[in-house]
Amino acid sequence: MSQAFYQNYKLGILGGGQLGKMLIQSAMDYNVDISILDPDANAPCKNIAAEFNIGKLTDFDTVYEFGKECDLVTIEIENVNTQALKKLREEGVKVFPQPEVIELIQDKRLQKQFYKENDIPTSxxxxxxxxxxxxxxxxxxxxxxxxxxxxxxxxxxxxxxxxxxxxxxxxxxxxxxxLVDFETEISVIVARSEKGEVRTFPSVELSYHPVHNLVEFLFAPSTISEEIEKKAQDLAIDVITKLDMVGLLAVEMFVTKSGEVLVNEVAPRPHNSGHQTIEANFTSQYEQHLRAILDMPLGDTQALIPSIMVNLLGEDGYQGLAEYEGLDEVLSISGVNVHLYGKKITKPFRKMGHVTLVGHDTATLKENARFVKENLKIVSK
Amino acid sequence: MSQAFYQNYKLGILGGGQLGKMLIQSAMDYNVDISILDPDANAPCKNIAAEFNIGKLTDFDTVYEFGKECDLVTIEIENVNTQALKKLREEGVKVFPQPEVIELIQDKRLQKQFYKENDIPTSxxxxxxxxxxxxxxxxxxxxxxxxxxxxxxxxxxxxxxxxxxxxxxxxxxxxxxxLVDFETEISVIVARSEKGEVRTFPSVELSYHPVHNLVEFLFAPSTISEEIEKKAQDLAIDVITKLDMVGLLAVEMFVTKSGEVLVNEVAPRPHNSGHQTIEANFTSQYEQHLRAILDMPLGDTQALIPSIMVNLLGEDGYQGLAEYEGLDEVLSISGVNVHLYGKKITKPFRKMGHVTLVGHDTATLKENARFVKENLKIVSK
Missing domain, CATH: 3.30.1490.20 (ATP-grasp fold, A domain)
Known part of the structure; x- marks a missing residue:
């Protein structure tokens, strides 16, 4: 890693939402100044970045002018102008994940064809x-x-x-x-550094809201067998290697009833399915992303303790200035870690925060996660 | 806790050093906008606070004008103008810890007399x-x-x-x-909320640099007996209760060879002897401080895993723009968490950062801590 890194090193992030916010929280430990570009003047990163720029992520000039001032540019959302990123790279700015990877993942059709052409099992x-x-x-x-x-x-x-x-x-x-008749839906987050080091996080199990197709609970560790875990880990490594990607990749997979593991979708950045790593693993996904793109040694991904992550979604029927009900009740539980994203306005099913519960007893964890889900409400008066 | 808290709630911190920085990292999870006052334009908090004000912490007008814009004012250093804090409190701004507690602790003579008058064992x-x-x-x-x-x-x-x-x-x-002929030097961090809830962290053991009188290593858990631990916990609770203080108090104690526990000094804020709680405990000292002063329920203080904290001090003989040697070697070790404070200039023995090592095997932890101490150097070219 360049020694220059520690003085006036500027990391640009396209997107200033919750993923950017948690990336900043982690980057603060490494003296990295963060510059954010986001179209929303009230984005979660607005008060915590060294620089906060308002602008469209899909506009060539906006992204190019933003990136020119940075040593390294990364993303927290895929929907960005990749032409500008390619030009920045030509001019010597580091861009991770690479623009070609972002383009592939922006288009689910290209993504699927990539799996097919590269013998990556998928539906x-x-x-x-x-x-x-x-x-x-x-x-x-x-x-x-x-x-x-x-x-x-x-x-x-x-x-x-x-x-x-x-x-x-x-x-x-x-x-x-x-439609895959799956037994379980899991996610494996994998990182790859510029010098080619690769490390996976243990798989986590996703539980979706039956109606809104958003992750409601996430369980770590997952309940899959060692054999399936090995398959999933190998598959995640295979995907990031074949993509020749530098950075963090979340690989969502289906485990079928016959024990097949199929790649569903991937995201080349910190991901909702890795929030729990902040408290529950030796290294968080945010730090791992930074280590990968800054070409530092990757961190140990082991879990310290079992965890459940609960997404906090805006309550149905409420729109306006966000207020939080039941926070004190939830904070009274041992092992509760509340993350409010700082979004001013709540809307039905908007991701407003998450709670990670950690604890050694799985039954208690589940009971507490259910309590959080039922008692912590984001509403508006 | 006031529902108003979540929109435009402003927490002012007197001091923008590393303790302020880690407090901001924690406050980011609760949507609290932080305003910093610090005399140094290059203080660690300069790029990460919602507002960063440059000014003298001991000047009445500066502190008063700063505090007037806040809902709540706290400290990360004791050497502040307490007259201004009293006036702010009269005018309805919350101030925790209370100005009287800060005054008592600013003066080691008053502190000692307080122990004597209140039957708190001390040398x-x-x-x-x-x-x-x-x-x-x-x-x-x-x-x-x-x-x-x-x-x-x-x-x-x-x-x-x-x-x-x-x-x-x-x-x-x-x-x-x-001079106390002590067996061990320990620290117990205790928090007390406005509604009077009190919780202690498990004790940690301090190991000082033999020459420079600065903590070099910190071991958690400490090696003291259950009986002494109980005495130390009770003593920390006794001190914060007798001080009638709201906030976080670090109580440094001597354990004598005959098994007495004596209070050495206290600090009414997050403390060097609690850094390891970020990774190694259910709740960090920074979050606990916030919970206490914002009158939220206090968090579970249990340790998740044993840890050792190593202070990173500026190498003797170097002064100037800080550079870090041996970081990659250190980051290759499992369970290493590096915190660089972002101080531009290094000086001999200046606190430039810390490393928390976590792991289940104590012997390996100690070996790794020694490796960190010997290999991670902060120098200047």
């Missing part, structure tokens, strides 16, 4: 360009119809179980993926 | 006003001569073992304390 799929294309593949159902671009947090995804659901199909370039 | 002492006073108490040796005010980090303290050391005595209001 069968068909590329569709119109609603008509979907309709003509009724024999492929039950399936999931996903927009190629700009799907996010449950948007741009439709489950098409039977022909009666076909009216929901997207009239745009999409994927039609065979 | 015998004599108040001295001049060097002559010290000289006339040669029969009290071996003793420690401490300046009443403004001693800090090993300054303002002289060990007077024999009459030949008497020339070092202070020509100012001081204390002459009987």
């Amino acid at each position: 069968p799929f068909i590329l569709t360009d119109t609603k008509e294309d979907v309709l003509s593949n009724a024999d492929f159902l039950p399936a999931v119809n996903k927009l190629g671009k700009e799907g996010y947090d449950g948007r741009g995804v439709q489950i098409i179980r039977t022909e009666s659901d076909l009216s929901k199909a997207f009239e745009a370039p999409s994927l039609l993926e065979k | 015998p002492f004599i108040l001295t006003d001049t060097k002559e006073d010290v000289l006339s108490n040669a029969d009290f040796l071996p003793a420690v001569n401490k300046l009443g005010k403004e001693g800090y980090d090993g300054r303002g303290v002289q060990i007077i073992r024999t009459e030949s050391d008497l020339s070092k005595a202070f020509e100012a209001p001081s204390l002459l304390e009987k």
Whole structure:
């Protein structure tokens, strides 16, 4: 690592949301000055970054002018202008993850084709360009119809179980993926540094909200067998290596009833499925991302203690200045770690924070996680 | 806790050094905007606070004007203007710890008298006003001569073992304390909230640099017996209760060879002897301080895992722009957590950072701590 790093080293992050915020919390331990670019003047990072710039992440000039002042640029969201990142790289600014990786992941169609071409197990799929294309593949159902671009947090995804659901199909370039009858959904976060060191975190198990397609609980460790764990770990390493990527990659996977492990989607940045590593692992995903992109040795990923992460979503039916109900009750529980993201405005199902519960007894942990879910509410008066 | 807290709640901190920095890292999880006052334009908090004000902490007007804009004012250093804090409190700003507690602790003579008057066990002492006073108490040796005010980090303290050391005595209001022939030096951090909830952290054991009177290593848990631990915990609770203090108090104690526990000194704020709680305990001392002063329920203080904290001091013989040698070697060790405070300039023995090592095997931990001490150097070219 360059010795210059410690004086006036500037790391630019595209995006100033909660992931950027937690990345700053971690970067504070390494003297790195952080410069943020975000379109929202009230983004969570607004008060804690050395520099906070307001601007569009998809605009070439905005991203280029921002990046020119940085030694290294990284992302906390994929929807950014990669042309500007390529130009910055040509001009000597380090960019991790690489712009080509971001482009591949921005488009779920390219992502799926990459898996296919590189022998990475994934569910069968068909590329569709119109609603008509979907309709003509009724024999492929039950399936999931996903927009190629700009799907996010449950948007741009439709489950098409039977022909009666076909009216929901997207009239745009999409994927039609065979619905996987999975046993468990897991995530493995893997990091790779510039000098090629690779380390995976233990897998975690995701539990989705039945309606809103957002992670509601996350369990670490997952309950999968050692054999499946090994498969999942190897698969995560395989994906990041084949992507030739530097940085942190969250690999979401399905474990099927027959014990297959299939890659669902990946994200080349700190991820919702790694929040619990802040308290529950030797190294957090945020520090690991920094270590990877700053070419430091990667950290030990072992868990210290079992954990459950609960996403705090804006309560349905409330929109406006955020208020928090039940916080004192929740803070009275041992092992509760509350993270409020500092978003001014709450909206139904908006990610407003998360709680990580740690503890040695799994039954108590589950009971406490349920209590948090039921008692901590984000509302507006 | 006030619901207003979550929108535009401003916490002012007097001092913007490393303790302030780690307090901000913790406060980020609760949406609290932090405003810092520090005389140094390059203080560690300069880039991470919502507001960073440059000004003298001992100046009445500066502290008053700063505090007027805050909902709550706290400290990360004791040497502040307490008259301004009293006026702020009269005008409705919350001030924790209370100005009277800060005043008592600013003056080691008052502190000692407080222990005596309140039946808190401490080493015998004599108040001295001049060097002559010290000289006339040669029969009290071996003793420690401490300046009443403004001693800090090993300054303002002289060990007077024999009459030949008497020339070092202070020509100012001081204390002459009987030198305690202690077995172990420990610290217990205790928190007390506005509603009177009290919680202690497990004791830690301090190991001082033999020459510079600065903590070199800190071991958690300490090696004292359960019986002594109980005594130390009770004593910490007794001190904070008798001080009627709200906030966090670090109580440094001597354990004598006959099993007595004596209070040495206290600090009413997060403390060097609690850094390891960030990684090694359910709740960190920084979060506990916030919970106490914001009147939230106090957190569980249990340790998750054994730890050793190593202070990173500026290497002797170097002064100037700080550079870090051996960081990659140290970061390759499992369980290493590096905290660089972001001080631009290094000086001999300046506190530039710390490393917390966590691990289940104590022998390995000690070996690794020694490696960190020997290999991570802060120098200047």
